[in-house]
Amino acid sequence: MTRIAIYDTTLRDGSQGEGVNFSLQDKLLITARLDELGVDYVEGGYPLSNPKDTSFFRAVGDLPLKHARVAAFGMTRRRDIAAEDDQGMKALVAARTPVVTIVGKTWDMHVLEVLGVSLAENLRMIGDSIAFCRSHVPEVIYDAEHFFDGFRRNPDYALETIRAAADAGAAWIVLCDTNGGSLPEDVADAVDRVSREIPVPLGIHTHNDGELAVANALSAVRRGARQVQGTINGLGERCGNADLCSVVGNLALKYPGYEVLRPGQLVHLTEVSRFVYETANMNFRPGQPFVGTSAFAHKGGMHVHGVRKNASSYEHIEPETVGNERRVLVSELSGKSNIAEKLAEYGLEHDTSLLARVLDSVQDLENQGYQFEAAEASFVLLVDRLAGRRADWFELLRYNVSVSGKPGRDPLTEASIKLAVGDQVAHTVSEGDGPVNALDGALRKALEPHYPRLGEMSLVDYKVRVINARAGTAARVRVVIESRDGDDVWGTVGVSENVIKASWLALRDAFEYKLAKDSRPCRGGVTEVAADVAS
Known part of the structure; x- marks a missing residue:
């Protein structure tokens, strides 16, 4: 089995998404849940960016984590200053985490126009920053920002930047699709080239601006990447990051030979997804693959008929493997199979007369404007009334x-x-x-x-x-x-x-x-x- 390290950046990259805000206590609770799930790395934030992140790194040391390693995130040293004199570098070391992740520039356009430094100085900034942190911290990860955009436009310089990080002692080189616009074949070709030239384990960090973050992450893994960075539920800036729920679900269940999370913890994937939504005070995304409330929901009569005979006829996995559940929806599109499936939950599936009455009532009520897909409790009460079981509570x-x-x-x-x-x-x-x-x-x-x-x-x-x-x-x-x-x-x-x-x-x-x-x-x-x- 090939171990794929799961690196969660929900608390840092995910919190940059619109409408996402975590309190200090939220961040600590999420860290504990990710640790229980078996996530390998939890990125806590940037120690110098705000007091909350500084407090997080002080408090997280008291959590009895069993598996996850906490990472502090920061940028390379500033231009024309020694790494040991840079406040950002000092803050990363002071966080006292077992892992530090450094992000640096790969794309020559960014180096020259955004940073405003020479290409040579950018290489020194990368190498100096990695070497300084490596002298104080057990494990240093290098995130190559805008790698795929830089690689397309100036592949030789892009390779120089990550070679500088590797030579300085980075334990991982993570290739980042920061703008989120790369295609899976572009990612595969680039990872192929880098893996041949850089003798350091590779990771992948993808954004979802082209709706391909998960596909790009999986493409990189298939070409040799051994770490995937992303967020729970795909939270993140603009269109978000790779959704680790989908990444983990696919790697664990679709591809043979990969190991993710702790053994036996995949069944808690849906639970953790919803915990993060609740903690962030966000609504669930019903159609979210693997963990969404609609991921295994069946509405069409033909679908329900098939699922009742063989669940795999309309389900790509068993919902229980990721902690989710099958749902049969009731609407005016319902056939007898839908109603029969619902009545079976109450021990009434053999009452053919009741089945017909329920189907007629549902279709009549939906014609009036009712919808039972998000109101299953009202449907249960309707069945009770038609079956003569509805109690007169008041x-x-x-x-x-x-x-x-x-x-x-x-x-x-x-x-x-x-x-x-x-x-x-x-x-x-x-x-x-x-x-x-x-x-x-x-x-x-x-x-x-x-x-x-x-x-x-x-x-x-x-x-x-x-x-x-x-x-x-x-x-x-x-x-x-x-x-x-x-x-x-x-x-x-x-x-x-x-x-x-x-x-x-x-x-x-x-x-x-x-x-x-x-x-x-x-x-x-x-x-x-x-x-x-x-x-």
Whole structure:
């Protein structure tokens, strides 16, 4: 097996992506998760760039890392100054990391026009910087910035720059497609040439401006690169970096003979991907290969029919190998196979009459504007109702929402709800930041005395979409609410010409689903609430 070292730069290169910001605690938590996954290198940042990175390198030494080596990142020394006198060099050594990564210029245009130094001075800057760090740090990695652009325009000078790094003691030479515009065949040819002339292990660092970062990284590995740099979920400047989730998935599962991560840790790939999204306060990318929520989601009836017979008919790997799961989506495109697959999850797949009723209802509701792809909890409740299993958790008697405002002040929103739980009637009022927040508060006040576990639930997202925009202010709107508790995340949907009513329908389903999933079966198939209704 050939070991491919995985070098993660989520905390440095990834944090340069638009909308990405990690706190110090975020960076430490991500470092620990990457270590558990079996990533070989974690690049923590540039010690001289900001106080947060400086603090990170002080704090990361206290983490009990089992596998990953932390790298401090910096640039070559400044022009016309000795490496030992350069503040950047001193900061890299002071970080006390086992690895230092130095980035230097490869492209002669950058040397002459951006750095404003001679080609010879750039070579000295590279060599001096590597040698100085090598005298203080066990392992020095050299990132050859803009290598492929420089190699295309002046291959001899590009090779001189990385030869200078190799001669000075770099443990790795990493070829960088910094502008992200190279093609896989360009990368392959360049790696071939470099591997013949430079006796140092090679790495690859690709950006995604041509949507080829992963392909270029894999192309380099197939031609001899033994380290891949990238970020979790492809975060990074402009169009991002190579997505290590896809790189790792392909190397581990598609190519024989390569070893990545720690043994047995591939099953945590999806978990780490979503942890980084959550920590960065970013939405998941549903269509992300291997780890996305839609990566193994099936909507077309023919696809579901095939997957039920043989999963490999429409899946390139088993989703469990990367910690993901298969999902069957329900929509107006659904055939009987989709509905049957969903009903099988609830032990109802043999009820052909129910199957037909569910299919008819889904198609009718989607014609009205409902969508169940992001609202599976509402679909579950629909099935329960059609199967005669939907419990009467509570009965709404009425609700009222009012918004009042004064000039120069934020509007005040108030909601009142009157409902019955068994033979008891509750009438509650709550203020909120908006109608949904106020309704949520009033509903909780009314229900939590009867169902205490509703206190575990919170609303995490709220989306509104106009369905038939040509109807103007009378148009229907679709509201999707995402909720969660300590165990699960679920979506619910409501549709109406009135946005408050649509919100109420989605909110009601959110609460009912929480109650339903926390209930337990009783004798005779009747469901019983997890907390008894107060008598």
